[in-house]
Every structure is written in C-alpha cells, then in structure tokens.
Amino acid sequence: MPVTEEQKQILKTTSPIFKENGKEITSILYKHMFADHPELLNIFNRTNQKNGTQPFALANTMYLAIENIDHLDVLLPQFLLISHKHRASTVQAEHYPILGKYLLIAIDEFLGGMGDPDILGAWSAAYNMIVTIFINIEKRLYNELGDKSEQGFIPFTITKKEIIASGPIVAFTMERRDGGKMRDYHSGQYITIRIKKDGLYHIRYYSLIELFNGIVAVSLCLGLLFIHLRRLYQFFIHILHVFLHAGRQFLYRIWLRLRAIRFSTSSSILSAEVGIAYDADAQSISTRF
Numbered sequence: 001m002p003v004t005e006e007q008k009q010i011l012k013t014t015s016p017i018f019k020e021n022g023k024e025i026t027s028i029l030y031k032h033m034f035a036d037h038p039e040l041l042n043i044f045n046r047t048n049q050k051n052g053t054q055p056f057a058l059a060n061t062m063y064l065a066i067e068n069i070d071h072l073d074v075l076l077p078q079f080l081l082i083s084h085k086h087r088a089s090t091v092q093a094e095h096y097p098i099l100g101k102y103l104l105i106a107i108d109e110f111l112g113g114m115g116d117p118d119i120l121g122a123w124s125a126a127y128n129m130i131v132t133i134f135i136n137i138e139k140r141l142y143n144e145l146g147d148k149s150e151q152g153f154i155p156f157t158i159t160k161k162e163i164i165a166s167g168p169i170v171a172f173t174m175e176r177r178d179g180g181k182m183r184d185y186h187s188g189q190y191i192t193i194r195i196k197k198d199g200l201y202h203i204r205y206y207s208l209i210e211l212f213n214g215i216v217a218v219s220l221c222l223g224l225l226f227i228h229l230r231r232l233y234q235f236f237i238h239i240l241h242v243f244l245h246a247g248r249q250f251l252y253r254i255w256l257r258l259r260a261i262r263f264s265t266s267s268s269i270l271s272a273e274v275g276i277a278y279d280a281d282a283q284s285i286s287t288r289f
C-alpha cells in the first residue's frame with residue numbers, strides 16, 4: 001500500500017526523532033530481534049553489531065529514505081550497494097517482515113510505549129515501500145548468480161596456506177569442494193567468507209582488488225573498508241595490500257579450471273578461524289562501496 005499524504009505528514013514530523021536517535025532505536029531493534037531470532041546472528045557480522053556501525057548504517061538509511069519518500073529513486077545507487085551487501089550476507093525476502101516488526105517495536109519502546117497507532121502505521125507503510133525496492137533489486141541480484149545451488153554459501157576447502165610476506169601475511173588458496181566454477185570477478189568486488197566456530201557462523205568480507213599482469217592479485221581488508229563513504233561513515237580502515245604472483249599452475253586453476261580462489265590476509269585475522277577450521281564457505285562476489 002502506498003504511503004498516504006496524511007502518513008507523509010506524520011513521517012515529516014517524526015523523522016527528526018529518528019535523525020537524532022536512529023542508532024539508539026535500531027540498537028533496540030537488533031537487541032529484540034536477535035533475542036527472538038538468534039538464527040539471524042549467523043548472517044550478521046557481530047563486530048559491526050558490537051561497535052554500532054550496523055545499527056548506525058540501518059538508522060541512517062532509514063532516515064534518508066523517509067526524507068526522500070516522494071522520490072526514492074534518488075537513493076537507488078545506495079540501495080543497490082546495500083542490496084549487494086544483503087546478497088553477500090544471504091539476506092532473504094522473508095527476513096524483511098521480521099526486521100519491520102522489530103522496527104516498530106523499537107520505535108514504540110523508544111517513545112516510552114507512546115507509539116501512537118498512526119505514527120506506527122506511517123512508519124510501517126514507509127518501511128514496506130522501501131522494502132519493496134530492496135526485494136526487487138535483490139531478487140535480480142540472486143538470479144544473476146544462477147540456480148538456487150549457486151545462490152548461497154558454497155563450501156570451499158583451503159588447499160594451501162603460505163606465509164608470503166612479513167607481518168606475517170598469509171596467502172590462502174581455496175578450491176570449491178563441489179568442483180563447480182568460480183564466478184568471474186573484477187576489481188572492487190568482494191567475497192564473503194563464513195566460518196563455523198563454536199557452533200556459530202562468523203562472516204567477514206574480503207576485497208578482490210585487481211588482476212595484475214594476468215595474475216590474480218587480492219587484497220583483504222581488516223574489517224570493512226570504505227563502507228558508505230558518501231554518508232561519511234567514520235569506519236576504521238586498516239588495509240593490507242598484497243600482490244600475489246602466482247605460478248602457471250595457479251593461473252591454470254583460476255582461468256581454465258575456474259574452480260579455485262586465492263587470497264591473502266594477515267594471519268592475525270584469519271588463522272584463528274580459517275587456519276584452525278581449515279575449511280570455509282565462501283559466497284557472493286559482490287560490488288562493494
């Protein structure tokens with residue numbers, strides 16, 4: 001249902017509350033959502049929850065969307081980038097009503113239980129309008145990956161781990177366990193690596209920077225890199241750039257057999273997880289901010 005003129009007026013008067021307190025509201029949202037749906041913790045980067053970057057990102061986008069409710073198309077470039085991240089985290093259409101429910105609970109709780117039904121109705125209508133755009137974009141992005149078996153995490157095996165520079169910087173070579181093809185990728189894209197440890201999944205995103213002289217060169221970020229510069233997020237950036245000169249055999253794997261991927265990182269981030277587990281799932285080569 002479209003947002004009515006009356007609801008737009010309500011949104012206009014209540015959006016400053018969200019501007020000032022959005023992060024607090026979305027923190028309440030996540031607190032309740034994760035308490036009732038702990039399975040969703042598996043798709044979120046827990047560090048980003050703890051340090052508040054994710055609640056802030058959601059709050060900021062919601063505020064921007066509400067402010068532009070009459071011409072949401074101006075936000076399409078941002079929505080596309082977020083949708084890439086959603087695909088990379090395997091967010092599904094059925095997750096949206098869940099988050100929507102806790103958004104309203106959070107607004108109501110923030111207002112001390114005084115969330116007038118008209119206010120909540122207006123926010124619900126706006127949320128649904130925004131969600132329709134996300135779901136449509138994400139449907140297309142998932143379809144681009146191929147059939148269902150290609151749309152989620154794909155099991156990889158780490159076949160090689162070597163220290164290639166001081167730091168130490170460790171290079172990992174991974175191969176799809178199912179022998180399937182690697183997706184094409186280009187500079188500026190990232191992969192999502194998911195590791196199961198102590199019964200929980202941990203997700204990290206790693207950037208692929210460029211093809212160097214026909215040889216794969218991969219850079220990994222420590223944490224998230226350049227996430228939404230446009231919205232002036234103050235993320236910490238700690239980058240490792242490693243150019244890997246792989247041998248002919250490796251080229252052969254990437255370009256002809258197309259089923260292995262090689263990336264590098266400081267052992268301090270991944271050795272505890274990948275190194276010990278010695279296997280991993282990877283998915284969704286996506287465009288990053």
Ligand code: HEM
Pocket residue numbers: 040043044045046048049054057058061062081082085086089091092095096097098099127130131134227228289
């Ligand atoms: C209108 C609804 C939504 C908006 C405006 C929104 C907005 C955002 C934004 C701005 C980001 C940050 C992008 C980045 O880190 O690069 C993000 C990431 C993410 N979102 Fe959403 N989102 C929405 C719905 C959902 C839903 C329903 C879920 C699943 C329950 C979800 C799960 C995630 C996950 C897992 C990430 C990755 C961030 C991380 O793990 O730190 N989002 N979203």
